[in-house]
Structures are given as C-alpha cells and as structure tokens.
C-alpha cells in the first residue's frame with residue numbers, strides 16, 4: 232500500500248473482529264513505533280502490549296466509566312461519531328486481540344517551555360504504529376479515556392512512577408462490515424497559510 236493511501240484512509244476503527252493478531256505482526260508494529268522521532272533521541276518511551284483478558288476487561292470497565300461521564304457532560308457533541316461508538320468500544324475491549332499502552336517518562340527532562348515535549352515524543356510513535364497497522368489491514372483507534380484511572384492502570388500493570396501513560400491503542404482486524412475509508416477533515420485553506428497568517432496557499 233502507498234503510504235499516502237494509508238494516511239488518507241487510516242480512520243479510527245472501533246469495532247473489531249476476534250481474528251487473532253500474530254506475535255510477528257505485533258513486533259512489526261512495535262518496530263514501527265520505536266522508529267519514530269522523539270526529543271533528543273532519548274527514547275524515553277515504553278510500550279505495554281496487553282493481551283491478558285482480565286487486564287483488557289479492566290480497561291473496558293474504565294473506558295465505559297470515563298465515556299459515560301464524558302457524554303453526560305458534553306451535550307449534543309455526544310452524538311458525534313467518536314462518542315457514539317464509545318460504549319461498544321468499552322464493552323468489547325476484552326475481546327479486542329491486542330491493546331497497546333504507550334507510556335512516556337514523567338519528570339522535567341523534556342524542558343519547561345510552552346510545548347508539550349513529552350506528548351510530542353510519544354504521539355509520533357503512536358502514529359507510526361497506527362499507520363503501519365493500517366498498511367497491514369489492522370484497525371486502530373488512539374484513546375485516552377483510561378487516563379482518568381491513571382493510578383489504577385499503573386497499579387494493575389506494575390508501571391513505575393517514573394512513567395505516565397499517554398494513549399491506549401486497541402489493535403485488531405475490523406469487524407465484518409466495518410471498512411477503512413477516507414478521513415473527514417475540513418478544507419485545507421482554512422488551516423494552511425502561505426508566507427503570512429491567513430494568506431491562502433498557492
């Protein structure tokens with residue numbers, strides 16, 4: 232698959248089949264993740280590949296609780312796609328073949344400027360993983376709901392205090408009838424300028 236096609240069609244997949252994901256495939260995804268750019272090439276990332284059903288069930292519970300709380304607060308926005316499928320994602324979490332928990336070092340090593348260099352040093356890895364998954368026919372969705380239960384997550388999986396979790400990425404083949412497809416984004420000219428703010432691109 233052309234990289235450009237993977238980028239264009241790598242939409243969030245929230246319904247998965249129970250077709251297994253091989254260890255070799257997981258290793259390929261993690262090689263892609265750990266090839267990503269990161270500040271100072273410090274590589275202060277860690278990735279937990281979660282296959283244990285009880286742990287996945289716990290993530291499903293946390294997801295559902297966080298999702299229920301979120302949709303009760305956001306009004307009409309809860310009808311938008313990311314939230315509409317949230318319940319199913321939480322309920323099905325234990326059946327999803329693989330959950331990848333992306334973690335990044337806590338602490339001040341990343342500087343104190345305005346930019347979140349910690350996030351900037353883990354999300355490129357997450358995107359590498361997701362695009363590689365797409366190229367292999369695997370669906371993914373980046374999720375962060377579990378962070379509302381950060382201490383419980385850390386306790387469950389033995390994550391040391393020196394690391395924080397940044398994203399939970401369910402990985403699996405899309406359920407029957409679920410298709411990859413063009414992502415839906417606003418017009419380029421609304422967000423891309425040339426030479427000066429608000430000047431349109433040639």
Ligand SMILES: Cc1cc2nc3c(=O)[nH]c(=O)nc-3n(C[C@H](O)[C@H](O)[C@H](O)COP(=O)(O)O)c2cc1C
Nearest residue numbers: 241242243245313317320372373374375376414415
């Ligand atoms: C930081 C971040 C957090 C996200 N958290 C969730 C989440 O908890 N649950 C979920 O279903 N999708 C989550 N998403 C996925 C977005 O909803 C999705 O990328 C967006 O709606 C665009 O949809 P598309 O990727 O299908 O084009 C998250 C995305 C980002 C970047």
